[in-house]
Amino acid sequence: MAQSTVRDFADRTGVPLDRVLIQLREAGLASDDPDATLSDADKSALLEHIRKTHGRRDDSEDGGPSQITLKRRSHSQLKMPSGGGERRSPRGSRGAGAGRTVNVEVRKKRTYVKRSVVEAEAAEQDVQVLERVLQQDVTAAEEARQAEAQRQADAAAQAEADRQAREAAEAAEAEARAAEGGTAADAESATAGSETAAEPAQSPADLEAQTQKTESEAARNKEIEDDKERKRLEAEAKREREAEERAARKASRGKGKARKKAESGGRRARKGGAAGAASSALQQGFEKPTAPVVRDVQVPENITVGDLAQRMSVKAADLIKEMMKQGVMATINQAIDQDTAVLLVEELGHRPHIVREDDLEDEVLSQTTEPEGTEEPRSAVVTIMGHVDHGKTTLLDYIRRAKVASGEAGGITQHIGAYRVHSERGDLTFLDTPGHEAFTAMRARGAQVTDVVILVVAADDGVMPQTEEAVKHARAAGVPLVVAVNKIDREEADPDRVKNELVAREVVPEEWGGDVQFIPCSAINGQGVEELLEAVALQAELLELKAVRDCPASGVVVESSLDRGRGPVATILVQNGILEQGDTIISGTEFGRVRAMLDERGERVKSAGPSTPVVILGLSGLPEAGDEVLAVEDERKARELVDRRREKSRDKRLQAQKAAKMDELFNSMQDEAVKTVNLVIKGDVQGSVEALTQSLANLSTDEVRIVPVATGVGAINESDVNLAIASEALLIGFNVRADAKARRLAQENDVKPHYYSIIYDAIDQLRNAISGMLEPETRENIIGTAEVREVFRSSQLGQIAGCLVVDGVVRRRNPIRVLRESVVVFEGELESLRRFKDDVREVQSGTECGIGVKHYNDVRAGDQIECYERITVERTL
Numbered sequence: 062m063a064q065s066t067v068r069d070f071a072d073r074t075g076v077p078l079d080r081v082l083i084q085l086r087e088a089g090l091a092s093d094d095p096d097a098t099l100s101d102a103d104k105s106a107l108l109e110h111i112r113k114t115h116g117r118r119d120d121s122e123d124g125g126p127s128q129i130t131l132k133r134r135s136h137s138q139l140k141m142p143s144g145g146g147e148r149r150s151p152r153g154s155r156g157a158g159a160g161r162t163v164n165v166e167v168r169k170k171r172t173y174v175k176r177s178v179v180e181a182e183a184a185e186q187d188v189q190v191l192e193r194v195l196q197q198d199v200t201a202a203e204e205a206r207q208a209e210a211q212r213q214a215d216a217a218a219q220a221e222a223d224r225q226a227r228e229a230a231e232a233a234e235a236e237a238r239a240a241e242g243g244t245a246a247d248a249e250s251a252t253a254g255s256e257t258a259a260e261p262a263q264s265p266a267d268l269e270a271q272t273q274k275t276e277s278e279a280a281r282n283k284e285i286e287d288d289k290e291r292k293r294l295e296a297e298a299k300r301e302r303e304a305e306e307r308a309a310r311k312a313s314r315g316k317g318k319a320r321k322k323a324e325s326g327g328r329r330a331r332k333g334g335a336a337g338a339a340s341s342a343l344q345q346g347f348e349k350p351t352a353p354v355v356r357d358v359q360v361p362e363n364i365t366v367g368d369l370a371q372r373m374s375v376k377a378a379d380l381i382k383e384m385m386k387q388g389v390m391a392t393i394n395q396a397i398d399q400d401t402a403v404l405l406v407e408e409l410g411h412r413p414h415i416v417r418e419d420d421l422e423d424e425v426l427s428q429t430t431e432p433e434g435t436e437e438p439r440s441a442v443v444t445i446m447g448h449v450d451h452g453k454t455t456l457l458d459y460i461r462r463a464k465v466a467s468g469e470a471g472g473i474t475q476h477i478g479a480y481r482v483h484s485e486r487g488d489l490t491f492l493d494t495p496g497h498e499a500f501t502a503m504r505a506r507g508a509q510v511t512d513v514v515i516l517v518v519a520a521d522d523g524v525m526p527q528t529e530e531a532v533k534h535a536r537a538a539g540v541p542l543v544v545a546v547n548k549i550d551r552e553e554a555d556p557d558r559v560k561n562e563l564v565a566r567e568v569v570p571e572e573w574g575g576d577v578q579f580i581p582c583s584a585i586n587g588q589g590v591e592e593l594l595e596a597v598a599l600q601a602e603l604l605e606l607k608a609v610r611d612c613p614a615s616g617v618v619v620e621s622s623l624d625r626g627r628g629p630v631a632t633i634l635v636q637n638g639i640l641e642q643g644d645t646i647i648s649g650t651e652f653g654r655v656r657a658m659l660d661e662r663g664e665r666v667k668s669a670g671p672s673t674p675v676v677i678l679g680l681s682g683l684p685e686a687g688d689e690v691l692a693v694e695d696e697r698k699a700r701e702l703v704d705r706r707r708e709k710s711r712d713k714r715l716q717a718q719k720a721a722k723m724d725e726l727f728n729s730m731q732d733e734a735v736k737t738v739n740l741v742i743k744g745d746v747q748g749s750v751e752a753l754t755q756s757l758a759n760l761s762t763d764e765v766r767i768v769p770v771a772t773g774v775g776a777i778n779e780s781d782v783n784l785a786i787a788s789e790a791l792l793i794g795f796n797v798r799a800d801a802k803a804r805r806l807a808q809e810n811d812v813k814p815h816y817y818s819i820i821y822d823a824i825d826q827l828r829n830a831i832s833g834m835l836e837p838e839t840r841e842n843i844i845g846t847a848e849v850r851e852v853f854r855s856s857q858l859g860q861i862a863g864c865l866v867v868d869g870v871v872r873r874r875n876p877i878r879v880l881r882e883s884v885v886v887f888e889g890e891l892e893s894l895r896r897f898k899d900d901v902r903e904v905q906s907g908t909e910c911g912i913g914v915k916h917y918n919d920v921r922a923g924d925q926i927e928c929y930e931r932i933t934v935e936r937t938l
């Protein structure tokens with residue numbers, strides 16, 4: 062096909078010249094010159110390019126809609142005046158002057174096509190035209206080339222045929238000439254001549270064919286080369302693109318969270334008006350860290366493996382692996398100690414920072430623990446101690462002129478109460494500690510907040526075990542004693558006996574050269590009570606008790622309980638500062654604001670100074686008796702401190718539970734015969750629960766173990782019942798009952814809550830129950846002894862011992878022992894028991910008899926035969 066210029070080609074195809082030039086440029090073929098010639102090879106290359114790129118444009122579109130159809134609907138109303146002057150309102154109601162209203166709805170629809178789509182379509186059409194024309198041209202060129210080759214081949218074949226014909230003719234001619242006498246030389250030369258003549262006829266056609274062949278081969282080679290190069294470049298570009306995409310994907314995965322956060326931050330920033338800088342900064346991709354990231358890790362005193370892994374941003378599994386390498390086996394939720402955690406953090410290349418839990422404590426409590434300020438005199442805190450029923454409550458009752466004892470269940474004080482008593486010698490604060498041994502622990506605490514102990518000893522009873530205990534506690538706490546020798550109104554009262562007995566315990570009366578005041582008194586008729594108060598006041602004076610008033614308030618919890626209407630209620634004794642209503646306080650693991658304060662008469666007070674007992678409302682939970690109470694200024698820090706304390710106590714509890722479980726397992730492995738009685742104990746106040754738990758736990762023996770699995774303050778609830786069911790525990794309510802749900806659950810599961818209001822009863826009943834669990838004891842009872850006087854041999858009966866029953870009765874069916882010089886030589890049973898010739902069932906003391914011992918033929922004169930019985934005895938504790 063004839064070569065043409067680009068312009069000609071564009072004209073022929075009808076495609077704009079620009080577009081043809083663009084296509085050629087994209088195919089990498091032509092310059093910008095429209096008059097450059099376009100060879101067949103160029104056209105082939107262009108066609109190939111078009112085929113490759115044709116249709117790709119659709120894929121590269123952004124995927125958005127190529128056209129949008131908008132529909133609009135508008136409503137309007139036309140009001141038509143009615144002919145009869147009557148009008149109808151839009152709702153159809155008739156009214157004066159109303160016309161007819163017609164609703165008109167206009168619908169419009171318009172379709173917009175994307176400009177780029179239209180243009181792309183035009184370009185695509187042009188390209189299709191180009192492709193078609195090029196295809197035609199290339200096909201035509203190919204066909205022409207093939208026709209030309211055919212023609213040349215035909216010409217060559219014709220020439221060859223001619224030459225052969227000519228040669229044949231000439232050969233025939235030469236033969237004829239030879240036959241006529243011609244030489245062979247002539248023939249040869251003729252042959253050569255014919256060959257030479259034939260040569261010029263073949264050469265021009267061959268040359269042209271060869272030249273064309275070489276040219277097309279070169280073009281094809283070039284095409285192949287170009288194609289290879291293009292493919293290589295394309296593959297390279299593709300590889301680069303894919304690598305970029307991979308990196309971007311990875312970055313987006315890795316930074317997913319961060320980006321979300323950043324984006325939200327960005328949104329916030331945009332909202333705030335600072336959009337530009339923020340959003341451009343956020344678009345950066347993921348940057349692979351070039352060096353290991355070293356983190357600063359806070360290591361508290363106790364931390365779980367999972368938590369530590371999170372702080373280091375490593376997987377928990379990796380941390381556990383690392384621990385295994387170090388020889389530590391732990392699960393993800395297991396708490397590890399600070400030292401181990403520090404080692405692990407260092408091992409993993411981070412910087413540990415040891416967090417001392419006391420830091421926060423110190424910070425929050427610095428102002429309160431050591432009060433600074435002017436010290437002022439304060440009234441004494443007095444505790445009454447003594448043996449059960451020696452008259453503690455009656456004495457306090459007399460002193461504060463209120464009937465406390467009469468209102469108490471069983472007449473025994475069940476929990477610590479605190480009362481302020483006004484006397485002529487100033488105020489005294491009394492902590493009423495119960496006298497039962499069960500309250501030992503509480504009493505010990507009472508002694509610690511106490512300035513003076515009144516030791517009540519009944520003059521008719523003398524020193525008893527708890528009197529001694531009280532002396533020990535007072536001594537241990539370094540608290541001075543004042544002895545109230547009570548019940549002197551009784552006839553059998555013997556105050557001197559009390560003195561003597563106490564002197565033996567190194568409590569020496571002043572009048573006998575000691576330092577302890579002994580005051581004889583009667584709590585019933587009040588005799589000597591004034592003197593007692595005077596003695597206490599005197600003792601307090603000697604102590605020169607002081608407190609700081611102008612400092613943050615601090616004190617101690619005396620008792621706490623849960624009140625149905627008021628929530629947690631705590632009796633506290635203020636020791637320093639002035640506690641005001643509204644103060645923020647912390648106590649142990651509890652936190653709160655003092656909502657209300659009540660004094661010992663239940664009257665509201667706004668503030669309470671040193672040595673004042675008050676009941677406070679507003680704590681988050683029940684603090685333990687003996688816990689410190691502190692008023693704090695920084696509420697946030699105080700809350701944080703309480704949270705940390707709770708965490709700590711929970712950890713401790715968990716660890717203790719684990720230890721307990723291990724111990725239990727170990728014990729049960731060691732001795733499976735040991736029976737366990739589990740208890741779930743609920744009570745009205747913390748002190749009672751503690752005391753009851755301790756007393757009941759003390760009933761444990763080697764054979765029966767008492768395990769209080771759960772204790773708490775408040776009504777018995779569903780969870781208590783569930784726990785009792787699960788652990789097969791006895792459910793005990795002390796001055797509390799099961800709520801409705803708990804009752805139902807208990808009934809359904811045949812669990813019976815045991816209610817008590819007197820600690821003695823609970824102890825006695827449990828003791829009886831435990832007694833029932835003890836294995837009965839088998840005892841031996843010797844019922845008779847016979848002395849062997851003589852031994853006979855009978856052919857029928859074997860050896861027979863002639864005996865005299867010296868003690869009790871010997872029975873035929875009972876087991877026997879043979880004793881020789883008081884040593885058992887045989888144990889077995891009787892073969893026969895005879896009186897004279899008769900078999901008898903038993904022989905009484907003082908009677909002779911013949912005894913045959915089964916399976917024993919060595920009974921000798923002088924031996925003793927002991928007859929006994931086995932009896933089973935029920936055991937009690």
Ligand SMILES: Nc1nc2c(ncn2[C@@H]2O[C@H](COP(=O)(O)OP(=O)(O)OP(=O)(O)O)[C@@H](O)[C@H]2O)c(=O)[nH]1
Nearest residue numbers: 450451452453454455473474496497548583584585
């Ligand atoms: N005659 C006489 N009886 C007294 C006197 N003091 C107490 N009692 C009686 O002794 C009994 C026990 O008195 P409480 O005051 O309940 O004894 P307690 O030491 O408080 O007992 P617990 O609360 O169990 O620790 C009561 O019946 C009192 O009436 C007294 O001075 N004289």
